[in-house]
Amino acid sequence: MAEQMTALVVFNLVGFLAALIPIISFWVAPEPTRSAVERIYGWIRSRHRLVVALIAGAVGVFFLVMGLTHL
Known part of the structure; x- marks a missing residue:
């Protein structure tokens, strides 16, 4: 039972x-965090197709590897 509880706590923390890292960052240093988030958001908006293609490619590679390992 202790191992299962530890696994549950570690899983939830990870x-x-x-979500916790940005929340704590906004609490500790709101302006630097806001500017960093705006820069990242701007980069993603300007490269929307690239980001979507990379995410789709990563998911595709993951499913391909999972399929090959279960043959």
């Missing part, structure tokens, strides 16, 4: 880090 999963929530993607």
Whole structure:
């Protein structure tokens, strides 16, 4: 039971880090975080097709590898 609880806590911490890091950054240093987020958002907006293609390609490669490993 202790191993399952530890695994659950670690899984949730890793999963929530993607949201916790920006939230803590906004709390500690709001202006530098805001400017960084705006720069990243601007870069993504200017390269929208490239970002979508990279995400689709990564998902495709993942499924290809998963399919080949299960043959």
